[in-house]
Amino acid sequence: MDNLNQLLLGFQIALTWHNVAFMIIGVLLGIVVGVLPGLGGPNGVAILLPLTFGMDPTSAIILLSSIYWGALFGGAITSILFNIPGEAWSVATTFDGYPMAQQGRAGEALTAAFTASFIGALAGVVLITFVAPLVARFALRFGPAEFFGVFFLTFCSFIGMGKENKAKIVASLALGFLLAAVGLDTISGDLRLTFGASELMKGFDFLVVVIGLFGVSEILLTIEEGLHFKGKRAAIDLAVVLRTWAALPRHWATLVRSSVVGMWMGVTPGGAIAASFMGYGLAKRFARDPERFGKGEVAGVLAPETAAHAAGTSALLPMLALGIPGSATAAVLLGGLMIWGLQPGPLLFVEQKEFVWGLIASMYLGNVAGLLIVLATVPVFAAIMRIPFALVAPLILVVCAIGAYTVESSRFDIWLMLVFGVVGYVFKKLDYPLAPLVLALVLGDRAEDAFRQALLGSGGDLSVFFSNGLVSTLMILGLLLLVWGPLSEIGRRLVRRLLPGRVASASP
Amino acid sequence: MRALVAAAVAVLPLASAHAWEPTKPIEIIVPFPPGGSSDQMARTIQGAIQKNELAKQPIIIVNKPAAAGGEAMLDIQKSAGDPHKLITTSSGIYMTPLATKLPVSWRDFTPVAMMAQDAFLLWVNAAKPYKTAKDFIDAARTAAPPLKTGGNGSKREDHLISVTMEQSAGVKITYVPYQGGGPSSVQLAGGHIDANMNNPAEEVANWRSGATRPLCVFSKKPLAYTQKVTADMSWADIPTCPSQGLDVTYEMLRGMFMPGKVTPEQQAFYVDLFRKVTETPEWKAYLERNALVPDFRSGQAFVDFLTEDERKHKELMGKAGFIATQ
Amino acid sequence: MIDASPPADERGVSRRLVECLVSLLLLGVAALTLWDSYGRGAGWDGGPENGFFPARVGWILAAAALATLVSALRREESVFVTYGQLRLVARVFVPLALYVLAIAYLGIYLASAAFMAGFMLTLGDFRWWQTALAALLVPLVVFWVFELQFRVPLPKGPLEAALGY
Numbered sequence: 001m002d003n004l005n006q007l008l009l010g011f012q013i014a015l016t017w018h019n020v021a022f023m024i025i026g027v028l029l030g031i032v033v034g035v036l037p038g039l040g041g042p043n044g045v046a047i048l049l050p051l052t053f054g055m056d057p058t059s060a061i062i063l064l065s066s067i068y069w070g071a072l073f074g075g076a077i078t079s080i081l082f083n084i085p086g087e088a089w090s091v092a093t094t095f096d097g098y099p100m101a102q103q104g105r106a107g108e109a110l111t112a113a114f115t116a117s118f119i120g121a122l123a124g125v126v127l128i129t130f131v132a133p134l135v136a137r138f139a140l141r142f143g144p145a146e147f148f149g150v151f152f153l154t155f156c157s158f159i160g161m162g163k164e165n166k167a168k169i170v171a172s173l174a175l176g177f178l179l180a181a182v183g184l185d186t187i188s189g190d191l192r193l194t195f196g197a198s199e200l201m202k203g204f205d206f207l208v209v210v211i212g213l214f215g216v217s218e219i220l221l222t223i224e225e226g227l228h229f230k231g232k233r234a235a236i237d238l239a240v241v242l243r244t245w246a247a248l249p250r251h252w253a254t255l256v257r258s259s260v261v262g263m264w265m266g267v268t269p270g271g272a273i274a275a276s277f278m279g280y281g282l283a284k285r286f287a288r289d290p291e292r293f294g295k296g297e298v299a300g301v302l303a304p305e306t307a308a309h310a311a312g313t314s315a316l317l318p319m320l321a322l323g324i325p326g327s328a329t330a331a332v333l334l335g336g337l338m339i340w341g342l343q344p345g346p347l348l349f350v351e352q353k354e355f356v357w358g359l360i361a362s363m364y365l366g367n368v369a370g371l372l373i374v375l376a377t378v379p380v381f382a383a384i385m386r387i388p389f390a391l392v393a394p395l396i397l398v399v400c401a402i403g404a405y406t407v408e409s410s411r412f413d414i415w416l417m418l419v420f421g422v423v424g425y426v427f428k429k430l431d432y433p434l435a436p437l438v439l440a441l442v443l444g445d446r447a448e449d450a451f452r453q454a455l456l457g458s459g460g461d462l463s464v465f466f467s468n469g470l471v472s473t474l475m476i477l478g479l480l481l482l483v484w485g486p487l488s489e490i491g492r493r494l495v496r497r498l499l500p501g502r503v504a505s506a507s508p
Numbered sequence: 509m510r511a512l513v514a515a516a517v518a519v520l521p522l523a524s525a526h527a528w529e530p531t532k533p534i535e536i537i538v539p540f541p542p543g544g545s546s547d548q549m550a551r552t553i554q555g556a557i558q559k560n561e562l563a564k565q566p567i568i569i570v571n572k573p574a575a576a577g578g579e580a581m582l583d584i585q586k587s588a589g590d591p592h593k594l595i596t597t598s599s600g601i602y603m604t605p606l607a608t609k610l611p612v613s614w615r616d617f618t619p620v621a622m623m624a625q626d627a628f629l630l631w632v633n634a635a636k637p638y639k640t641a642k643d644f645i646d647a648a649r650t651a652a653p654p655l656k657t658g659g660n661g662s663k664r665e666d667h668l669i670s671v672t673m674e675q676s677a678g679v680k681i682t683y684v685p686y687q688g689g690g691p692s693s694v695q696l697a698g699g700h701i702d703a704n705m706n707n708p709a710e711e712v713a714n715w716r717s718g719a720t721r722p723l724c725v726f727s728k729k730p731l732a733y734t735q736k737v738t739a740d741m742s743w744a745d746i747p748t749c750p751s752q753g754l755d756v757t758y759e760m761l762r763g764m765f766m767p768g769k770v771t772p773e774q775q776a777f778y779v780d781l782f783r784k785v786t787e788t789p790e791w792k793a794y795l796e797r798n799a800l801v802p803d804f805r806s807g808q809a810f811v812d813f814l815t816e817d818e819r820k821h822k823e824l825m826g827k828a829g830f831i832a833t834q
Numbered sequence: 835m836i837d838a839s840p841p842a843d844e845r846g847v848s849r850r851l852v853e854c855l856v857s858l859l860l861l862g863v864a865a866l867t868l869w870d871s872y873g874r875g876a877g878w879d880g881g882p883e884n885g886f887f888p889a890r891v892g893w894i895l896a897a898a899a900l901a902t903l904v905s906a907l908r909r910e911e912s913v914f915v916t917y918g919q920l921r922l923v924a925r926v927f928v929p930l931a932l933y934v935l936a937i938a939y940l941g942i943y944l945a946s947a948a949f950m951a952g953f954m955l956t957l958g959d960f961r962w963w964q965t966a967l968a969a970l971l972v973p974l975v976v977f978w979v980f981e982l983q984f985r986v987p988l989p990k991g992p993l994e995a996a997l998g999y
Binding site: 054198408 | 559570572574575576578579582583607608610653654656661662663664667682683684685686687694695697698699700701712713714716717830832
């Protein structure tokens, strides 16, 4: 009840006309940086940060956090339209979003993505509103072993699906792990797999690889079919929003599951990227018809987007309550907090009530504003598909090159993008799945670090991964998910053998 | 005191040359990820310069955290002669090349100014019984498996402190490398490690909330800030480690470098710019908030400091076995 | 998704050949990894050494690559990409590679202008002024957004330097 009163107070603060104006500016700017690969939330926040020094801290954080919401929304747009994830957490959105766009359902995919983002973010804000201190304490229970448990669970929820050649799945996964291992090893402080090349020292950045693997290769594949994009004749009007919404209630289980996964990953802080993959993996695992995933299934867009946003939003909680940034944007925000003279940490909720609740209220309002703004842009973005290929293709490639460069301000990365473009083209044509590679690349070294940190702490004793209830639960859940596929297959066969007459109704 | 000397050194070249001004945006490269303490310093400087209109050109901050800052240093090395690039530095400027055999040295760069020194403290979880550094070392002597410290990363500043502490007290401690001071602070608050060696800024939030407690500061004299941080303690109330029988001292410079082969006029411009930055209220507030030791040096004084500091690092790292051999 | 079965009479690059090449490349990656990892220590020294995981993953990759190699040799021959398709792909890929090369020397702005113009002229049917407009506007808009608004420096060449950037 106390929280509700505080929240009402927060709304009073956030709903002044200039704060609402800041919110809209922030969301618009956020969408811009989210759409352009190479610019992200941190850029948007960093550019406005100096402007906010003279502002009241509450207005400043409202402006900056709105950029964050905008960037979260905007990341999905290029994933769906061009198969280029604007942000790392939108990679999983491409799996079904891009096929939908190819089928002329870009408007539907965009609406689904935006709405899912909104639902996820809302779940995260509700979490922050009501259980902040409790959850903050829970996050403290995560040591290296628990982190490894979370990553293990993510892998298990994602791997072991798909009908591709098993050897190719394994090869793709292994390649991802190896790419992730290149560069400086955190634990030993030594360089590895660089073969003395200073270009390799920084390792393979996830976004560079993905821009090549997904974006560039897709252009190459498209051109094989002739000089045009596929399936662009979509009806472009706002009615598509209503039609998509009408179908949403059917996916309630996916939305709820992804929200929970996202909140969990945001708080722990496994991060929005891991959350989006896990959300997608679980949705496919528990779907009635997993075969349809990857071919333009709405649930395949809803699941990762909901999870990513629930995580992205919940990630602000550890930042406020513990002073650990859950993401790079949060990290820059954190720097801002300190420059405004606020000390993030457990005392912030006590000492700066007005600020904290103003921020929380602005999370509700900022997401509503964000949703309205992005939905209004659906026809605009869907119309991009009608521009002739010979104009859009070079434009996309220019944007890809810029995106690859800006990640680390490295010209070498543009070459890497090109190389991975070819790799993606060949792999797709040979049915090597790309998702395991990307997942291993993004989580591989973090999982390895956590594993080795845990063992350093335990003196090499492997029982550390089953040393308490939390980590044991994570590991066992992971193992269960790993064997879920084979088990449910066996179960189905058993049912079929025992009840030969009821096959159709019994198969889940 | 020191500032006077530094100011005198800074003013010297000014008389002869005040001609050069930047003609395009100034890029400050931060060899650490956004949000870390180097990044915060760069952004504070950016804010102070823009708010007080100290430079006509805007400041851009570029984060290049790869390979413990090695990539950023190679970038500066390649940009010789470019007067619109700067790099923020910490002890990593000698430690990364020594630990990874990177062919780069601060001598290839142009030292501009040292902005401050950052202290390191020994922090423990507040729920643990250790009240003094001696308690901690005594516990470390008998602990099996060994007590755990955690921090920024392998072969980085706080790892060096941890190993030096082991050698000086003759105990065995396990160092767990995390990805930064932030995570290590949370791990300490959660009780997953027994101590860390964080900078004041990285740990102050958890100290104020009562989750962690400082035992001593790895400096020759206590910190200067007497304003209460918690209900009953200020930074100045924390004893030094040598006074507690733990004879380990270590401080880290926070400074600014330019690429090599820039003209003295260009260097003078930045020396003057940063001297002005240190006089702004934003900078002073930043120092106080992060309990940094103000220590502005430029010109020969800075070079002398670097030479001596590098020698010290070589010695410490050699003893700790951090220097790459292959 | 991708139409893998072109008309039987169309000739192209053998799929078996490409499969084998990719498998061999992956084997090469695995070998490099193993060489590097064992060189720096891939054992278990109170916990995994820094080559431990890469080495294990290297072995797994080698095994998977061998498996794909075997199945590639046993599979029925088909066409990976027809020569006609390859020609189309090359029409995009070659300019793209040249573009990336040009960025190194001319900076991204000039290179982008040339790339846009070249692409639109060879692959599209635009009027000359449309091409010119796109080639001019794209770099300018990029410059305005990245350099001026977001202060993100992009690769620049001699022209920008001459203009004072």
